[in-house]
Amino acid sequence: MSNIQLRRISKSYGDVEVMNDINLEIQDGEFIVLVGPSGCGKSTLLRMIAGLEPITAGDLLFDDELVNELAPRDRDIAMVFQSYALYPHMDVARNMGFSLEIRGEKAQIIDQRTQKSADTLGLKGLLDRLPKALSGGQRQRVAMGRAIARDPKAFLFDEPLSNLDAALRVEMRLEIAKLHQRLGATMIYVTHDQVEALTLADRIVVLNEGKIQQIGKPLELYQSPANLFVANFIGSPTMNIFDVKRVGAELQLVNGALIGMSGGGAAVSFGIRPEHIAIVAQDKGHVVGTAEVVERLGSDSNIYTQVDGLGQVLIRHHGNTELNIGDKFGLEFNVSAAHLFDSDGIRLTLDK
Amino acid sequence: MSLTTNKNFAPDQKGQGWKIFKSPKLEPFLYLSPSIILICLVIFVPLVIGISYAFQSISLFRPSDTGWIGFEHFEDIYQDRKFYKSLRNTFWWTFTSVILQFSLGLGLAMLLKAGFKGQKFFQALIFLPWAVPTFLSALTWAWLFNPVIGPLSHWMFALGILDEPYNILADPSIAMYGPIAANVWFGIPFFAITLLAALQSIPDEMYEAAAIDGASKWQVFSKITLPFLAPMIVITVMLRTVWIANFADFIYVMTSGGPANSTQILSTYIFLTAFKKLDFGYASAVSVVLLVLLLIFATLLLKMRQKFVRVN
Numbered sequence: 001m002s003n004i005q006l007r008r009i010s011k012s013y014g015d016v017e018v019m020n021d022i023n024l025e026i027q028d029g030e031f032i033v034l035v036g037p038s039g040c041g042k043s044t045l046l047r048m049i050a051g052l053e054p055i056t057a058g059d060l061l062f063d064d065e066l067v068n069e070l071a072p073r074d075r076d077i078a079m080v081f082q083s084y085a086l087y088p089h090m091d092v093a094r095n096m097g098f099s100l101e102i103r104g105e106k107a108q109i110i111d112q113r114t115q116k117s118a119d120t121l122g123l124k125g126l127l128d129r130l131p132k133a134l135s136g137g138q139r140q141r142v143a144m145g146r147a148i149a150r151d152p153k154a155f156l157f158d159e160p161l162s163n164l165d166a167a168l169r170v171e172m173r174l175e176i177a178k179l180h181q182r183l184g185a186t187m188i189y190v191t192h193d194q195v196e197a198l199t200l201a202d203r204i205v206v207l208n209e210g211k212i213q214q215i216g217k218p219l220e221l222y223q224s225p226a227n228l229f230v231a232n233f234i235g236s237p238t239m240n241i242f243d244v245k246r247v248g249a250e251l252q253l254v255n256g257a258l259i260g261m262s263g264g265g266a267a268v269s270f271g272i273r274p275e276h277i278a279i280v281a282q283d284k285g286h287v288v289g290t291a292e293v294v295e296r297l298g299s300d301s302n303i304y305t306q307v308d309g310l311g312q313v314l315i316r317h318h319g320n321t322e323l324n325i326g327d328k329f330g331l332e333f334n335v336s337a338a339h340l341f342d343s344d345g346i347r348l349t350l351d352k
Numbered sequence: 353m354s355l356t357t358n359k360n361f362a363p364d365q366k367g368q369g370w371k372i373f374k375s376p377k378l379e380p381f382l383y384l385s386p387s388i389i390l391i392c393l394v395i396f397v398p399l400v401i402g403i404s405y406a407f408q409s410i411s412l413f414r415p416s417d418t419g420w421i422g423f424e425h426f427e428d429i430y431q432d433r434k435f436y437k438s439l440r441n442t443f444w445w446t447f448t449s450v451i452l453q454f455s456l457g458l459g460l461a462m463l464l465k466a467g468f469k470g471q472k473f474f475q476a477l478i479f480l481p482w483a484v485p486t487f488l489s490a491l492t493w494a495w496l497f498n499p500v501i502g503p504l505s506h507w508m509f510a511l512g513i514l515d516e517p518y519n520i521l522a523d524p525s526i527a528m529y530g531p532i533a534a535n536v537w538f539g540i541p542f543f544a545i546t547l548l549a550a551l552q553s554i555p556d557e558m559y560e561a562a563a564i565d566g567a568s569k570w571q572v573f574s575k576i577t578l579p580f581l582a583p584m585i586v587i588t589v590m591l592r593t594v595w596i597a598n599f600a601d602f603i604y605v606m607t608s609g610g611p612a613n614s615t616q617i618l619s620t621y622i623f624l625t626a627f628k629k630l631d632f633g634y635a636s637a638v639s640v641v642l643l644v645l646l647l648i649f650a651t652l653l654l655k656m657r658q659k660f661v662r663v664n
Contacts, residue, residue: 072563
């Protein structure tokens with residue numbers, strides 16, 4: 001177990017720069033999730049930490065020791081691949097004990113360690129099977145077992161759950177969370193799924209176009225996104241964003257409605273999450289809308305509302321909503337939970 | 353399926369003659385029949401006739417003395433010193449050639465896999481030996497070893513391998529290395545190309561996982577690459593072994609089995625017996641022995657494949 005530091009890390013392929021000035025300090029035992037849309041460089045960053053991808057510029061330190069030039073085998077890290085990358089010609093036990101076998105451990109110790117990690121992951125009856133005789137979920141477990149058996153300095157996960165079906169994904173997510181609690185190991189986890197990010201992470205690193213957008217605890221990202229990108233990316237369903245203009249001392253939506261916020265001199269966008277819009281009588285609220293689509297999800301419902309001059313607004317309402325398509329109602333924004341962004345997309349801090 | 357609605361087709365009763373061909377047991381063979389008939393005509397029939405020659409006396413020099421003689425040829429083979437010499441030479445020729453072709457071919461494939469500038473060009477270039485007719489290659493190699501017109505013996509002399517620049521094809525103790533050298537040169541591309549294809553089919557993630565698991569280069573090669581290549585290795589080695597054991601071109605052109613039978617292998621022995629001594633009966637008997645040996649070898653190798661090969 002160790003702490004990992006990234007200092008001004010950059011990555012280029014030829015003239016194309018894909019990562020720029022990445023700074024990150026990962027504490028011992030921390031669970032870090034790198035999240036972002038596909039092509040944002042999150043996997044490349046993970047592979048640079050693993051040593052599978054050379055670092056163009058900057059320093060990578062494990063326990064204050066520079067490891068830029070170290071081969072993956074000398075970094076003592078374990079990685080769980082998206083495709084699991086199990087060795088098809090080795091049975092489950094040998095797959096899990098392979099790193100120990102390579103290290104020249106005694107057969108007895110290898111056996112002990114594979115047994116133990118097989119117990120942990122419920123793979124006991126499968127130790128002499130070949131990977132091709134396993135289901136997707138079982139393969140995933142073997143890939144994790146392989147990582148656990150070697151007791152590495154850090155665990156790296158590269159979208160480990162994206163090849164599983166939805167139910168299994170939830171189950172394995174829970175297992176990974178438990179695993180982290182039990183082992184207390186440093187873990188770096190790459191995903192494009194914000195639910196995985198929000199549920200697993202101690203801290204989330206949001207990446208876009210090779211740059212870090214924000215680093216923070218899950219709720220921090222949700223409650224105070226640093227910019228429009230994070231605001232849009234974190235939270236499901238996504239935040240409603242409207243253009244605003246300043247009229248006198250007040251901010252006005254493009255359809256002319258006042259939103260009752262005076263601060264934020266440079267504000268051009270107003271963001272409000274679907275759960276922060278209340279449904280009120282037509283003559284109250286900030287604007288009036290008509291329900292276009294009502295999605296009933298059981299625990300709550302999503303109401304896609306058409307507001308004149310503003311376009312579509314998404315509202316999250318309770319599960320037993322009596323609203324129907326075509327109903328007209330007032331929308332009241334919970335202004336204290338809303339955000340303002342300037343023309344560069346940076347969130348403005350408001351004194352409330 | 354009913355065809356009754358279509359007036360252009362004859363009613364069902366009329367097609368009854370075809371029904372036996374429509375039976376599910378016979379139908380597949382009907383489709384296969386063109387190739388089965390062809391294979392029978394060009395392989396199976398000659399094979400049976402050839403094997404039957406092994407039990408007959410058919411020599412053009414003794415035209416009156418033809419007829420069935422049972423196992424007489426095989427008894428002669430049992431006593432035939434030239435046969436044993438050829439058999440030993442066949443093993444030497446075959447296994448030396450295959451081992452060198454395979455190891456150099458594998459090395460070349462790994463180099464090509466690693467990738468370098470102009471790799472595509474070299475990949476095409478490497479295939480060239482196969483484009484040259486074997487007869488021409490054999491002649492060229494024979495000339496290369498000839499000290500009057502070729503450089504090889506002078507180079508070997510300069511390197512201290514030979515005491516004086518003479519033609520190694522004329523020295524019974526080392527003559528076999530001549531055709532073997534030519535054969536290795538000729539056979540490397542086959543292994544290089546097939547093994548390169550197999551190497552390229554190994555997922556990169558296997559190497560990445562092995563690197564993270566801490567494997568050294570040698571461990572990656574022995575524990576990842578080789579097991580993945582194993583099925584291809586077994587098949588190519590088997591094919592090439594059978595091929596080379598039967599491959600008489602180089603030896604026939606370069607040495608004709610000489611000097612003093614020192615490069616005589618079974619296939620050249622068979623060829624010379626049949627077409628120089630015109631003793632077809634005896635040549636067929638030797639062929640049958642070679643066929644049995646190769647069948648045993650192929651069976652062993654295929655058994656090994658079932659046991660060791662786990663990737664597929």
